Amino acid sequence: MKTTTMIVSIILAGLLTNNMVLSKFLGICPFLGVSKKVNTAFSMSIAVTLVMIIATAVTYPIFYFLLRPDFEYLETVVFILVIAAIVQFIEIFLKKYIKPIYNALGIYLPLITTNCAVLGITMLNVTDFDVNAYSFGKLYLFSLTNALSAGLGFMLAMVLFAGIRQRLETADVPEFMKGLPITLVAAALCSLSFLGFAGIGG
Amino acid sequence: MQILIPIIIVVAIGVFAGLLLAFASKFMAVPSDEKTEKIRECLPGANCGACGYSGCDGYAAAIAAGEAKPDKCAPGGETAAKALSEILGVEIETEKKIAFIACGGNDENTTKKFYYDGMPGCAAAALTIGGPLDCEYGCMGYGDCVKECPFGAISMKDGRPVIDENVCMACGVCVDTCPKHLIKLIPENSLARVNCSNCKRGGAVAKACAVSCIGCGICEKNCPVGAVKVVNNLAVIDATLCNGCGTCKEKCPRKCII
Numbered sequence: 001m002k003t004t005t006m007i008v009s010i011i012l013a014g015l016l017t018n019n020m021v022l023s024k025f026l027g028i029c030p031f032l033g034v035s036k037k038v039n040t041a042f043s044m045s046i047a048v049t050l051v052m053i054i055a056t057a058v059t060y061p062i063f064y065f066l067l068r069p070d071f072e073y074l075e076t077v078v079f080i081l082v083i084a085a086i087v088q089f090i091e092i093f094l095k096k097y098i099k100p101i102y103n104a105l106g107i108y109l110p111l112i113t114t115n116c117a118v119l120g121i122t123m124l125n126v127t128d129f130d131v132n133a134y135s136f137g138k139l140y141l142f143s144l145t146n147a148l149s150a151g152l153g154f155m156l157a158m159v160l161f162a163g164i165r166q167r168l169e170t171a172d173v174p175e176f177m178k179g180l181p182i183t184l185v186a187a188a189l190c191s192l193s194f195l196g197f198a199g200i201g202g
Numbered sequence: 203m204q205i206l207i208p209i210i211i212v213v214a215i216g217v218f219a220g221l222l223l224a225f226a227s228k229f230m231a232v233p234s235d236e237k238t239e240k241i242r243e244c245l246p247g248a249n250c251g252a253c254g255y256s257g258c259d260g261y262a263a264a265i266a267a268g269e270a271k272p273d274k275c276a277p278g279g280e281t282a283a284k285a286l287s288e289i290l291g292v293e294i295e296t297e298k299k300i301a302f303i304a305c306g307g308n309d310e311n312t313t314k315k316f317y318y319d320g321m322p323g324c325a326a327a328a329l330t331i332g333g334p335l336d337c338e339y340g341c342m343g344y345g346d347c348v349k350e351c352p353f354g355a356i357s358m359k360d361g362r363p364v365i366d367e368n369v370c371m372a373c374g375v376c377v378d379t380c381p382k383h384l385i386k387l388i389p390e391n392s393l394a395r396v397n398c399s400n401c402k403r404g405g406a407v408a409k410a411c412a413v414s415c416i417g418c419g420i421c422e423k424n425c426p427v428g429a430v431k432v433v434n435n436l437a438v439i440d441a442t443l444c445n446g447c448g449t450c451k452e453k454c455p456r457k458c459i460i
Contacts, residue, residue: 071208078215085219089226096230170321
């Protein structure tokens, strides 16, 4: 496949067909936990997107040059270690040099340290693209695009769902379905609707 | 030997990440104000927002900058305020307060003008021609305060909210939430409380609720220390004068002083 077609299909897949939350069921924790208001959902998604891109930028070379081909089984351990360190570093860096962003992201940044969506995207990058078919430069570009589109897909799911939940607040829900049960039903329907996009990717 | 290389890789990455963070925290450390840190330590960390700032960190920064008074922390109460005033070197007076719902109405002693089946919640019900109760000032019991209380101190009992005084931190969130403005912050040790908020008088009030204050003034006449006054057809007790003799509770024909 040509590079440009590949990139377009990666973006489409990340946003719709292979949506991080609604198709791959990664990052369910913030999806249910931080989706009560649209603006907090948005801040959280921005933080996740940012960390996904930076984590991919660091973990992919580590995988390509250090772990491949003999130690691929180490990727989970190494990636967790690296991502945790990166998030800590980003926090310190932002606090020192870009205070407004640090204040805006607030509590969300440390929360992402243990977010499975971030670990998930770095590990999917490793399996999604055929290492032997492309040069490192192209693979790196694909991985970064994949991280960006997964982050945007996460944002789409979060903001959509936060909107639904804000409307649920005022809906007359039966007593036994109030709170988490109705939220999970709504999440399931949301996920089901994204299944409709499956045809787009071909 | 095969096991050595992966061990070395993981250890090397770990050591590198550790060193990176150690250096980063040293060279990129933000010099934080010592006073702010000290103030922050005295605050309870509930981040309830009762002080009007974004959280305990925000409030600590505001106190350190001299923009806020140290007595605004409701959950910290007297202890926090004392500790803060010591740091700042200012004297303040505080007393522990609790929230009190000034309404004794329930499903038995009140009457309704219509059956409400609209959007759930007090705020919506209150907008519908003043709510379903005949008493315009009565608690409708849809539990907005229960939902909003950040400490879980309010629970529903027999269709009306009840405040657990041991849990209440007097943060004032429920005071702002109640669309009928029935909840007030009162001193914890107040000895007599007027359990009604109706500031109309006479027959209509008496019909709407069996335990309403009709503004008759018997309590005012009988109080030996002059602590009770009827203002706006509603008895008001001055907690600084009240000695807790209980005369008003006995004499009240409506039994709305508790």
